[in-house]
Amino acid sequence: MGLIGYTCSYIPVELLSATGFLPYRLIHGTISFSEKGEEVVKVDACPLVKANLGYLLENEKRFVGVVGATGCDLARRQLEVITHFTSLPVHILNNPRTDNPKIFNDEIEELVKFLEKLGQKKLTPELVAREIERWENFREGLRVMDQQRKAKPSLFSTSDFHKLCISYHKGNPPANFPSSTSSPSTNPRVYLLGSPISYEANPFLQLLEKDLQIVGDFNCGISRPLLIKIREKNLTGIKEAYYHQPPCIFKRPNKKFYEWVSMELKERHCQGIVAWTLDYCDNYEFELSRMEKTFGLPLLRIRSDFSFSHISQWQLRIAAFAESIKENIYV
Numbered sequence: 571m572g573l574i575g576y577t578c579s580y581i582p583v584e585l586l587s588a589t590g591f592l593p594y595r596l597i598h599g600t601i602s603f604s605e606k607g608e609e610v611v612k613v614d615a616c617p618l619v620k621a622n623l624g625y626l627l628e629n630e631k632r633f634v635g636v637v638g639a640t641g642c643d644l645a646r647r648q649l650e651v652i653t654h655f656t657s658l659p660v661h662i663l664n665n666p667r668t669d670n671p672k673i674f675n676d677e678i679e680e681l682v683k684f685l686e687k688l689g690q691k692k693l694t695p696e697l698v699a700r701e702i703e704r705w706e707n708f709r710e711g712l713r714v715m716d717q718q719r720k721a722k723p724s725l726f727s728t729s730d731f732h733k734l735c736i737s738y739h740k741g742n743p744p745a746n747f748p749s750s751t752s753s754p755s756t757n758p759r760v761y762l763l764g765s766p767i768s769y770e771a772n773p774f775l776q777l778l779e780k781d782l783q784i785v786g787d788f789n790c791g792i793s794r795p796l797l798i799k800i801r802e803k804n805l806t807g808i809k810e811a812y813y814h815q816p817p818c819i820f821k822r823p824n825k826k827f828y829e830w831v832s833m834e835l836k837e838r839h840c841q842g843i844v845a846w847t848l849d850y851c852d853n854y855e856f857e858l859s860r861m862e863k864t865f866g867l868p869l870l871r872i873r874s875d876f877s878f879s880h881i882s883q884w885q886l887r888i889a890a891f892a893e894s895i896k897e898n899i900y901v
């Protein structure tokens with residue numbers, strides 16, 4: 571089945587899959603894809619954008635088109651590059667930075683027109699309702715697993731949860747959600763946020779969970795889909811739910827992002843925060859000091875270009891961070 575690539579949590583998978591193609595989130599992160607991407611963008615571009623471009627260039631034949639959204643400058647620029655270097659049809663959803671539901675709603679209408687042309691079929695209300703039902707069931711399954719992750723002690727690791735989320739992002743629901751849980755963890759409870767967690771980042775999550783338990787996250791690549799709940803099974807319901815999801819940090823003002831994360835930190839009894847940022851991801855880098863002040867919890871910053879060349883240094887820092895939380899050095 572042909573894939574429709576997409577780049578952002580604000581793009582409704584229900585509409586993409588109603589075309590009969592498979593929604594595939596572009597969220598790759600390896601050095602080899604990133605190096606391939608460097609053939610078409612400058613070396614100091616965002617590693618996620620470079621890796622996605624590299625992946626797409628190597629796998630173009632599997633795709634029928636790409637839908638991208640305007641988030642940061644590079645997210646937008648990558649769509650221009652795809653248009654230039656591939657023969658794939660590309661649609662850009664102009665995701666408003668400021669609070670403007672009308673722009674978003676109009677953009678969804680435009681997206682529907684693009685998808686109807688791409689899939690050569692009408693996205694009828696019946697078809698849309700059926701796709702909403704299918705994806706809501708999938709999200710509900712993930713929400714149940716998330717409750718286990720959130721439990722005290724956490725009963726499901728985030729590295730295992732990430733594997734389930736990958737199946738969501740690749741458009742393939744698992745045949746069954748796991749019935750048994752990972753072993754309960756008694757490590758210090760932390761919240762993970764920052765740049766997107768790629769498909770290939772699982773070893774990093776495992777490394778973190780040797781000394782910490784990640785009991786919640788606000789990350790593309792992991793939990794973002796859970797935050798979308800469609801109540802009315804029609805196009806209006808899709809617009810509402812996707813627009814009113816807890817907002818990305820790039821929205822302005824981003825007060826609601828801070829409010830959402832503050833609430834999560836309390837509800838999930840977090841003792842610390844791990845902020846994972848990609849090189850050149852200024853959206854997050856510029857906010858880290860404010861986060862430390864606003865959230866009032868110890869914060870471990872880890873910055874990456876997707877290589878694991880700093881792994882021994884990370885190991886030491888993670889272990890020291892876990893120890894400092896245990897000994898209440900910060901709190």
Ligand code: SF4
Nearest residue numbers: 616618642645765851
């Ligand atoms: S990781 Fe950061 S810089 Fe890269 S596309 Fe996303 S928001 Fe932009």
